[in-house]
Amino acid sequence: MSFFVKAMAAPFKLYQSIADEVAKERRLSLQDGLGWSQLGGGASHSGKTVTMNKAMTLATVWACIRVTAQAVSSLPSAMFEKRADNDHAPVDGGDIGEVLCSSPNQDQSPIEFWEEMAAWLVTRGNAYAEKRTIGRRLTSVEPLNLFDPQPYRDSENRLFYRFSDRGKMETLPREKVFHLKGFGQGLRNRDLGLSPIAYGVHSIGSAMSADEAAGKMFGNGMQMSGVLSADQTLKPDQRKQLQAVMEAYAGSSRAGKLMILEAGLTYQQLSLAPDDAQMLETRRFSVEDVCRWWGTPPIIIGHAGEGQTMWGSGVEQIFLAWRVLGIDPILNRIEWAVWKQIIRSSQNPRLFLEFNREAFLQMDSKAKAEFLSSMVQNGLMDRNEGRQKLNLRNRDGADRLTAQTNLAPLDQLGAGSDGNAARAAIRNWLGITTEGSRDDRS
Template sequence: MESHAGRRVGVENALQLSAVWACIRQTAQTIATLPLTHYARAADGGREPLDERLSEILTVSPNSEQTATEHWEGQIAWLLSNGNCYAERVNTGRRLSALLPLPASRCEPRRLSDGRVVYDINDRGKRDTLPADKVFHVKGFGFGGIKGLSAIRFGLQSIGSGLAADEMAAKMFANGMNPSGFLKFTGTLTPEQRDSTRELLTNFSGSSKAWKVLVLENGMDWQAATLNPEDAQMLETRQFSVEDICRWFGTPPVVIGHSAKGQTMWGSGVEQILISWMTQGLNPLMRRIESRIGRDLVRPERPGTYVEWNREGILQMESKAKAEFLQTLVNGGMMTPNEARTKLNLPSIPGGNTLLVQGAMITLDQLIARAKNEDTP
């Protein structure tokens, strides 16, 4: 599609903008590198990690060519750019045996007259139509249709303006950051003289030829156009473009290395921004994918189980805060010492699987037994 800025916008050229690239890369990498685990609900209300064929496909290796990180990174990148991500479900009998990624730009869901949804796929010059039970489809934000909405499609004007601003800045640098101007002559030039003058000027164009001395003769005079350096670099326009694109992808500018005026890249304020990004940006996206995996892949084979990304990897605190956090959980009887040591990548210790409470650090069952003895007449 063509924007009002005169630039055509698609996924490939949108990725030429560093802000678009960074928003998609940061979100996709952050989620895909978190631990993804397949759980079964335990009888006591807890959960137990599973290790079986379905778990391996979802969390280790979805197909013969990709790791789980590579697969989900690509799927999330398509989800952010196209609003949808697709994978072909390969079954052995009734059991899932592989997930093969499909390019979202070449898949088109279509509803038939009887209400069924099929997927038209154009892959490597071949056209095919797959039924819904053969395609794993995650839809992005939308209004409940059979497709999600694309941030690049609806952010056409913002991205087009950013591309136009980058192109204009690049042309300024190509001209050595020297503003355009006018050559003045006392008389009228012949066509041959005009051609020779243009050829002369090409020898002084480009950043590699900046500050070369131009010799003017025969009444030739140079008059520069007025354009200050700030206007030439369009700093404010390009800064606004970054912040505007971040809105479309739900990514705080500080996450992609862009700080607003008066804001630093470090400190407690940035930490709160990252927490907000996790709760309002990443978590809804993860829940969307987890729910679709549970509905379409897990429930048909292993009812009562589910997959979940470990969110704790996003909120890694500094050592003092993390030590105080774990100590509070251990002292309050909500976490065993060995569970706390696992969070710190430390080996388990003997006797560390018992819950403790404050007060001489005795075990919880000893405290209950003591209370019963005190109530006995």
């Protein structure tokens, strides 16, 4: 019996091995929708096949990815070194700082590199770059083809990445790949993050269908603005004559012309059909629905909800919440990935990369002024450090920490200042004491 089972299973094993080899050598073209759907999404309830390229044609998807990637990449980054007593100081970071903060590779600036990595991270759930070294010295980080790299583990649980390089399959070990993994963990591969496009296929597909329906309606011009009615039946030649007359008034270039009605003809204007009004509401809802997959408030991409304005303190709080809940987690993810995958194996594991979140205040002069004033007045920053935040030159004597004089350490409460000491000396010279003064007043 076992021999019969093995004989029946042999053809299936052969087919599977051939299919695996074909899959390795297969090259996807831009027109291969089915192939892309396996990578970027799938079929939605609306009947639309959602791929990454098709999803990016939606203004909402494009805007969510763009504003997130640009917000992350626009923040300046720097290398710091941990010191004793939880202190840290900025350092150049050597070759790691040069690559990550100044020149990631020969073709990209830091803004372009981190923008690309952040865009792939929030689109596909994963972003990859090859770490190129000379000995133990990091020389560059080169973004990899994002459709090809696939992490896998061998029988000894060692992590490798397989990808295509100019038509040839290559494999890199974990030590050669910088991998930013997004939210969650893949069900079939725990080394993969989850893609918003793949899991938001039904929301994105519905939005694509609504856009297509609206485009076809306006493109075909089948929306009637009114009807002509007559009290008698028209003959075929009269219908043709009336059609010719109507064509003379059709089109936006003929708007405002006066039409003469005769022979009992009357015109009745039509309002927007309920179905069409519902379609417009569906398109509005689809914007908010798609935004949920990226954690981007609709107002961030220029869409105001019903009854919501585009300015005010409420909108300011929405932007603050987006930076805290949307941008900061991505920055933390990048910083920890850099330390774990690049810095930890270096000569100095006390180094760490940090993005300057304060740069968000650059375009808000009022918030920046309040921030610098609070930092200087409370002794957390000297005036030269504050001037550096404004790109101003240092001044002599402005490098000392200062604080408001009405604030004092707890162990010095009640201690007199120089002014109080002078007043006490004058009272003593005049023979006036506190108790005596009270007695005199009483």
